[in-house]
Amino acid sequence: MIAFDRVSLTLGSFRLKDVSMTIGQGDYYFIVGPSGAGKTVLLEAIAGLHLPEHGRILLRGEEITALPPERRGVALVYQDYSLFPHMTVADNVSYGLRVRGMERGAARCEVAGLLERFGLGHLADRYPGTLSGGEQQRVALTRAVAVKPDILLLDEPLSALDPITQERFIDDLRRLHREDGLTIVQVSHSRRETRLLATRMAVLIDGRLVDEGRADVVLNAPKSREVATFVGIENILDGTVTANEDGYAVVDAGGRTFEAVTDAAAGEAVTLCIRADDVVIGNGGGARNTMAGTVVAVVEDGPVAGVKVDCGVELTAVLTRRSVQDLSLAPGTRVTVAVRAAAVHVIRSLS
Amino acid sequence: MATKTGTFSGDAEIVSWRGDRGRQVDRCIAWFSIMGAAIVGLTVLAIANIAMAELADPAHLLEVAASPVVIGSILLTFLAGANAVLLLVLFGTPLAYVLARSRPSRLKGIVESIVDLPLILPHTVAGLLVYLLFMRRGWLGAPLAEIGLAFEDAYPGTVVAMLFVASPFFINTMREGFEKVPVHLENVARTLGAGTFTTFRTVTLPLSLRHLYSGAIFAWGRAIGEFAGVVMIAYYPFIISTLIYYTFTTEGIRVSRSIAFVVILVSLAVFYLLRRMTRLMGRYDDRV
Secondary structure, three states: OEEEEEEEEEEOOEEEEEEEEEEOOOOEEEEEOOOOOOHHHHHHHHHOOOOOOEEEEEEOOEEOOOOOHHHOOEEEEOOOOOOOOOOOHHHHHHHHHHHOOOOHHHHHHHHHHHHHHOOOHHHOOOOHHHOOHHHHHHHHHHHHHHOOOOEEEEEOOOOOOOHHHHHHHHHHHHHHHHOOOOEEEEEEOOHHHHHHHOOEEEEEEOOEEEEEEEHHHHHHOOOOHHHHHHOOOOEEEEEEEEEEEOOEEEEEEOOEEEEEEOOOOOOOEEEEEEOHHHOEEOOOOOOOEEEEEEEEEEEEEOOEEEEEEEEOEEEEEEEEHHHHHHOOOOOOOEEEEEEOHHHOEEEEOOO | OHHHHHHHHHHHHHHHHHHHHOOOOOHHHHHHHHHHHHHHHHHHHHHHHHHHHHHOOHHHHHHHHHOHHHHHHHHHHHHHHHHHHHHHHHHHHHHHHHHHHOOOOHHHHHHHHHHHHHHHOOHHHHHHHHHHHHOOOOOOHHHHHHOOOOOOOOHHHHHHHHHHHHHHHHHHHHHHHHHHOOHHHHHHHHHOOOOHHHHHHHHHHHHOHHHHHHHHHHHHHHHHOOOHHHHHHOOOOOOHHHHHHHHHHHOOHHHHHHHHHHHHHHHHHHHHHHHHHHOOOOHHHHHO
């Protein structure tokens, strides 16, 4: 639907470099990256608020690089909500319709249903300054949806909300995506939000788009070591392929060998990524990689616990807290660790 | 040495006072207030001084206050000031917006210096600049005289001189107001379908109304107080400052002092009212 073709953009001391990406109709597209990576600038570029120096932006195949924001059919919701403080909730929400020439009364009627849907009906005549953070965020979202945009842009919409409000908001967003079929682009640095909502995603680091694709692919089979670190893959090991037979490679990672599925030839330097939930403690049930080790730490995090095991290299497994108790795991416990060869994602440094 | 002793005894007093009343006095704020009182005191003293003299002869004061020349001159001054401010609002507001939203550049630096120039120049220099440009043979004065707009010793001359000296007060205040409106609000308005001007009209300007108002008051105050800037191009018609100067040189201290006292009373009342009215606008600012 919207495509960036090698877009470069300088803003003060900040640069977006050579960004190419494609956001399809109906995608829930996440742009993730560390703070200061340029996520918001990228979002504003989609909205048409910055003119790229190089490259083209295409909407349904038509070039819109220089099209002003008001003619793009995209709506933007900022992290700080950016409600108009001098207008009531109803006037904020109907703003988009009014600047399109609708009468005040007609516009208010038009948005009345929307206000009810988002639970804002009783706040229609209040000013934004008197609302809670969660309410303000809902107003901002409703205001954006009211103009029936082709694409909804959200800049870290959940970061300033308390956990309970976050859950409600995630439900709202999911409904907007699934039931209303809205294309949504969301900037975030929360892995959890990404896992819950994203269908496709891009990883932006230091102004560069370093990975893009289906969310499950980027999250589980990242293209590079820095993406793997950023998306939170718990076990990242550098090694060298020592043998490869029909796509089953043996990789030496600091004294411990792993079998993995890859085309990398013997002698090639690779990075192995293993998600903690693919590291099984106890009987591995015929997994290719089985090794003995000693528990070095157990870190509880709510219902789950991360268990660090030293087996030549350090591997982190994630278990339920209950399993940790059942297996009576504690620092010093001797355990067997198993990892299926297919669960080892190999990043080839040459690719 | 005397000061030092004084300070110490002052401290002791504050301490004992605290002990007596069980309330806290912030010594820093106390001293700041004492120093501030010196400034305000100077103005109060000056006004009290003139008031004592004037109120001793109320008949003369009333006679001067009621004279058509004085009333006409006050009205003319206020009107010309308002006229200058109106032009400033019209032309200065767009400039203030551009200055508030543009990125720093050499050109911007130059424009900023030009805007501030009337602040730095001696008023006589400002007056000369205006005179030379708008006199009958001036670059702008000559062609405008062709179409019947004369500036020398005429109302337009007063207005244009006032406009020149008051412009930085309005433009800088207005610009500060625009800078305080978050760019995000404008960005959101744009994506919701508003063009640049609609965004300005519906979001940026309403949120800067307070600054527009106080900038206009500043500029108006500056305009009606101008003497040297105005007198060079328009000695006539008499505005307050020229009238007082004229009566001072022709009729002496007594009449000019009475006019001055009337002007003080009127100005105090008008500006107090205008300040009060600030409260009525842009209340939502406080809740952002």
